[in-house]
Amino acid sequence: MADSISMKKLVTRLLGVVVAMFVFGFALVPIYDVMCKAFGINGKTAGQYEGEQSVDASRQVRVQFLSTNNVDMPWEFYPKHDELTANPGAVNEMIFIARNPTDRPMSAQAVPSIAPSNAAAYFHKTECFCFTQQVLQPGQQIEMPVRFIVDRDMPKDVKHLTLSYTLFDITARHPPVAANTGG
DSSP: OHHHHHHHHHHHHHHHHHHHHHHHHHHHHHHHHHHHHHHTOSBOOBOSOOSOOOOOTTOOEEEEEEEEEOTTOOOEEEESSSEEEEOTTOEEEEEEEEEOOSSSOEEEEEEEEEESGGGGGGEEEEEEGGGSOEEEOTTOEEEEEEEEEEOTTSOTTOOEEEEEEEEEEOTTTSOOOOOOOOO
16 A cells, blocks of 8 residues: 555656656747846847838948858858948848858758847848758859848947857758759
């Protein structure tokens, strides 16, 4: 009888642990967002720009562009220019180049980050290659634009932003379709 009661307690505790792990799994994304905001890491860009469309020509912000490849990502990936000067409220564009030097089709996903993180809420991408997965055939090279607006309401003390992208190989999770060679 005592073994039966202790077995029920054990099963109950184990079920409690399973439920707690399940709840924790769903809570990870909000916890991650709070931690990023609290510690000023992994600045995410703001959403769609809905502000005033006038340009503040009296102010300039230097926007630097960085690109890195995640481990085991063999693509060449870089911005056409290292930086540009933007006026708040103006639409700007930078082209990133990606080339697949391998002998197989590959899929990739770019993940952006903004620094300093307190300026991320004032950086609005209106078009970005990071919104979709990129598929390149062997030897293929593409130009990928990112169009953005630096919000006029960005704090005046922010004079320099860094937009950084990390490119991830997602071929195993999202296999590309090979090019039709005709024939």
